[in-house]
Amino acid sequence: MRAATSTRPADAAVGPVDTHCPYCALQCGMTLSPAGRASVRVRPRDPSEGGLCQKGWTAAALLGSPARLTTPLVRDGGTLRPASWDEALGLVARRIEAIVAERGRDAVAVFGGGGLTNEKAYLLGKFARVALGTSQVDYNGRFCMSSAAAAAHRAFGLDRGLPFPLADLDGADAVLLAGANPAETMPPFLSHLRRAVDAGGLIVVDPRRTPTAERAALHLAPVPGTDLALALGILHAAVADGHLDHAYVGGRTTGFDEAWRVAAAWWPERAERVTGVAAADQRRAAAILAGAARAYVLTARGAEQHATGVDTVGAWINLALALGLPGRRGSGWGCLTGQGNGQGGREHGQKADQLPGYRRIDDPAARAHVARVWGVEPSTLPGPGRSAFELLDALGTPGGPSALLVFGSNPAVSAPHSSRVADRLAALDLLVVADLVLSETAMAADVVLPITQWAEEDGTMTNLEGRVLLRRRALAPPPGVRTDLEVLHDLAVRLGQPPERFPADPETVFTELRAASEDGPADYSGVTWDRLRAGERLHWPVPRTPGHQGTPRLFLDRFAHPDGRARFVPVDHKGPAEPPDEDFPLYAVTGRVLQHYQSGAQTRRVEELRAAVPGAYVEVHPDTALRAGLLDGAEAVVSGRRGRVRATVRCVPSMRPDVVFLPFHFPGAQRANLVTSPALDPVSRMPEFKVCAVRLSPAAEREAAP
Numbered sequence: 010m011r012a013a014t015s016t017r018p019a020d021a022a023v024g025p026v027d028t029h030c031p032y033c034a035l036q037c038g039m040t041l042s043p044a045g046r047a048s049v050r051v052r053p054r055d056p057s058e059g060g061l062c063q064k065g066w067t068a069a070a071l072l073g074s075p076a077r078l079t080t081p082l083v084r085d086g087g088t089l090r091p092a093s094w095d096e097a098l099g100l101v102a103r104r105i106e107a108i109v110a111e112r113g114r115d116a117v118a119v120f121g122g123g124g125l126t127n128e129k130a131y132l133l134g135k136f137a138r139v140a141l142g143t144s145q146v147d148y149n150g151r152f153c154m155s156s157a158a159a160a161a162h163r164a165f166g167l168d169r170g171l172p173f174p175l176a177d178l179d180g181a182d183a184v185l186l187a188g189a190n191p192a193e194t195m196p197p198f199l200s201h202l203r204r205a206v207d208a209g210g211l212i213v214v215d216p217r218r219t220p221t222a223e224r225a226a227l228h229l230a231p232v233p234g235t236d237l238a239l240a241l242g243i244l245h246a247a248v249a250d251g252h253l254d255h256a257y258v259g260g261r262t263t264g265f266d267e268a269w270r271v272a273a274a275w276w277p278e279r280a281e282r283v284t285g286v287a288a289a290d291q292r293r294a295a296a297i298l299a300g301a302a303r304a305y306v307l308t309a310r311g312a313e314q315h316a317t318g319v320d321t322v323g324a325w326i327n328l329a330l331a332l333g334l335p336g337r338r339g340s341g342w343g344c345l346t347g348q349g350n351g352q353g354g355r356e357h358g359q360k361a362d363q364l365p366g367y368r369r370i371d372d373p374a375a376r377a378h379v380a381r382v383w384g385v386e387p388s389t390l391p392g393p394g395r396s397a398f399e400l401l402d403a404l405g406t407p408g409g410p411s412a413l414l415v416f417g418s419n420p421a422v423s424a425p426h427s428s429r430v431a432d433r434l435a436a437l438d439l440l441v442v443a444d445l446v447l448s449e450t451a452m453a454a455d456v457v458l459p460i461t462q463w464a465e466e467d468g469t470m471t472n473l474e475g476r477v478l479l480r481r482r483a484l485a486p487p488p489g490v491r492t493d494l495e496v497l498h499d500l501a502v503r504l505g506q507p508p509e510r511f512p513a514d515p516e517t518v519f520t521e522l523r524a525a526s527e528d529g530p531a532d533y534s535g536v537t538w539d540r541l542r543a544g545e546r547l548h549w550p551v552p553r554t555p556g557h558q559g560t561p562r563l564f565l566d567r568f569a570h571p572d573g574r575a576r577f578v579p580v581d582h583k584g585p586a587e588p589p590d591e592d593f594p595l596y597a598v599t600g601r602v603l604q605h606y607q608s609g610a611q612t613r614r615v616e617e618l619r620a621a622v623p624g625a626y627v628e629v630h631p632d633t634a635l636r637a638g639l640l641d642g643a644e645a646v647v648s649g650r651r652g653r654v655r656a657t658v659r660c661v662p663s664m665r666p667d668v669v670f671l672p673f674h675f676p677g678a679q680r681a682n683l684v685t686s687p688a689l690d691p692v693s694r695m696p697e698f699k700v701c702a703v704r705l706s707p708a709a710e711r712e713a714a715p
């Protein structure tokens with residue numbers, strides 16, 4: 010059965026169309042002028058917002074690429090062969106029914122992504138809970154900003170990455186970036202830091218001297234995994250040097266005394282011994298932030314992707330609170346959310362412990378509300394289930410799921426401890442992957458479903474400042490591909506659901522999402538596609554009150570805890586789960602480069618980007634390389650407790666001698682995640698992507714061969 014499709018003409022190219030970039034959470038506006046699939050012109054919509062980065066400029070290259078999937082694939086005798094949609098979806102539905110009959114509903118799991126539109130994320134969560142009836146649903150955002158989200162909930166009672174408009178940063182005199190490298194990960198974002206840079210107010214905390222750190226007045230390069238001690242040292246300096254905002258702390262917060270009891274023991278000289286950051290620089294950082302009329306503390310993955318990520322972000326928030334920054338116009342704390350819909354993706358119910366509207370699945374009132382919208386009994390809503398890595402880790406084990414449906418993620422490359430994840434994927438009875446290209450996860454699948462691309466469908470995305478944006482269809486998809494919504498609709502119907510319960514039309518799904526989110530923390534009920542089409546770009550919450558203009562700035566009057574106050578949380582330094590030792594004497598740090606996006610599934614297939622950075626490399630101090638018998642350009646092996654990564658040596662004199670850096674965008678033997686640690690934060694369940702112990706050696710002849 011074919012699902013309902015868009016009512017627009019099937020093949021006609023439309024345009025020019027105003028839409029947004031398919032990649033990161035900045036969601037830069039772009040205008041697409043299609044002259045056929047292979048020739049779509051991309052222009053920035055509003056150059057005053059900083060233009061586009063190289064990934065944005067080249068985003069349309071995948072639309073007409075021969076690398077994209079245009080027919081379903083089904084595994085047959087070990088290989089994937091083309092199949093009709095009817096065969097592929099029929100097979101999936103039958104296998105799911107058989108697995109459920111044999112092993113129960115939790116035997117089928119779903120893995121989503123922060124790149125999916127709000128409509129897809131919403132319908133995927135509903136599909137899992139209602140059509141499959143499984144508690145086993147989580148998504149790659151768990152690997153992304155979950156530590157910041159948990160810390161923000163704890164401190165403020167609500168998580169919106171930036172609780173203020175991005176443009177507020179234009180007025181900042183001082184900005185501390187902890188573990189963020191926007192010069193490569195969100196280049197146009199730098200336009201918002203111009204004033205802070207010119208005022209000598211940019212402070213960058215990163216073990217590496219990144220292109221972002223190059224712009225800073227003060228670059229603090231801590232030992233990886235020691236941000237928490239550094240934040241405590243700077244807090245200590247701020248208080249000792251008389252910068253504590255007593256009126257704010259007394260009037261708008263609770264818990265300072267308990268937090269201070271820990272920080273009091275972290276005088277900057279002690280923090281220096283742990284972090285390697287000079288005490289004088291800690292004092293200077295405190296003075297720069299305290300001396301600025303408008304100051305911000307922003308965190309990203311470098312501070313967050315640790316087994317102590319929540320507490321680490323908590324420590325940076327404590328510093329911001331002590332200086333009186335959050336909930337004041339012109340200052341604050343924020344997290345730079347990463348994926349295109351990293352914000353909306355965490356609000357609408359594809360996370361193991363959540364229901365739409367950023368509701369908690371263990372809250373009876375939330376369950377009752379969402380069950381009413383879905384037309385089911387609250388008692389039938391399963392969950393909470395396992396978190397992303399725990400879910401992957403349980404696949405094919407006796408108590409774990411034996412079927413997995415993946416929408417919008419490539420965990421074979423991007424999840425930690427890759428060899429373990431590959432084994433678990435291989436142990437499944439059924440792996441279904443919906444994707445645009447044959448990703449490494451799709452290569453391992455039993456059924457692959459070809460999906461439309463961003464410019465071929467309508468939908469909404471919520472950017473890093475909590476703004477709901479309309480993504481417009483600019484051209485028709487090639488014959489043979491379907492939208493995620495169509496796939497979910499069709500599968501749900503095949504699993505016995507009434508068709509109207511799983512609409513394939515995105516605007517209809519959004520209308521239902523509005524009702525499901527109503528009165529929840531992330532309330533979208535006042536957002537309509539008509540408003541978005543008219544050019545509004547609303548910050549949630551947007552209650553249904555007629556004419557409500559959205560909420561650009563949260564917390565100006567009160568924080569979201571019942572007492573209206575922000576909470577200091579006492580946090581102490583523990584250090585990384587796997588510190589270096591004699592066998593593995595170096596810290597491996599992983600992260601991103603400008604040209605590639607995430608697992609690289611998309612950007613490695615864009616020729617201009619692939620040519621610029623064709624494969625994995627390891628950044629290392631020249632002395633460290635030399636000690637390992639390696640020169641610049643040599644083929645190296647980076648070995649850790651769980652595996653070995655192959656990478657080309659890049660000698661970088663500014664690197665700390667005890668640190669190597671690996672980008673995680675490459676597949677096969679070049680996967681950085683072959684060495685990363687699956688140690689999880691106890692609260693957010695975020696894996697420790699950013700620190701593990703490794704050693705460096707030359708690749709053997711055999712391994713160095715291409």
Ligand SMILES: Nc1nc2c(c(=O)[nH]1)N[C@H]1C(S)=C(S)[C@@H](COP(=O)(O)OP(=O)(O)OC[C@H]3O[C@@H](n4cnc5c(=O)[nH]c(N)nc54)[C@H](O)[C@@H]3O)O[C@H]1N2
Nearest residue numbers: 188189190194233234309310311347348600601603606607
């Ligand atoms: N080009 C590109 N842009 C992207 C993406 C991409 O894949 N490629 N992905 C998008 C997504 S989903 C995300 S989440 C964002 C991520 O954006 P960022 O967080 O800016 O990117 P990362 O490179 O993961 O990490 C930032 C920095 O953390 C540093 N770091 C490592 N360990 C530590 C530590 O212990 N403390 C501190 N303070 N810093 C540390 C690393 O050296 C690195 O420079 O980027 C988004 N934009």
Ligand SMILES: Nc1nc2c(c(=O)[nH]1)N[C@H]1C(S)=C(S)[C@@H](COP(=O)(O)OP(=O)(O)OC[C@H]3O[C@@H](n4cnc5c(=O)[nH]c(N)nc54)[C@H](O)[C@@H]3O)O[C@H]1N2
Nearest residue numbers: 149152153417418419423443444448599607608610673698
């Ligand atoms: N070592 C290390 N590992 C990391 C990180 C790190 O810093 N270091 N960062 C982590 C972070 S922050 C993140 S966000 C994750 C991201 O890692 P992944 O979740 O693997 O992210 P992507 O590579 O963007 O995967 C998205 C996949 O979905 C496909 N896709 C894109 N759009 C759609 C769509 O609309 N529908 C469907 N069905 N498919 C679509 C793409 O082609 C691609 O194959 O990686 C994490 N892994």
Ligand code: SF4
Nearest residue numbers: 030033036037062065
């Ligand atoms: S910064 Fe992000 S949203 Fe903007 S063009 Fe680059 S990848 Fe796209």
Ligand SMILES: [Mo]
Nearest residue numbers: 152153347348
């Ligand atoms: Mo991310």
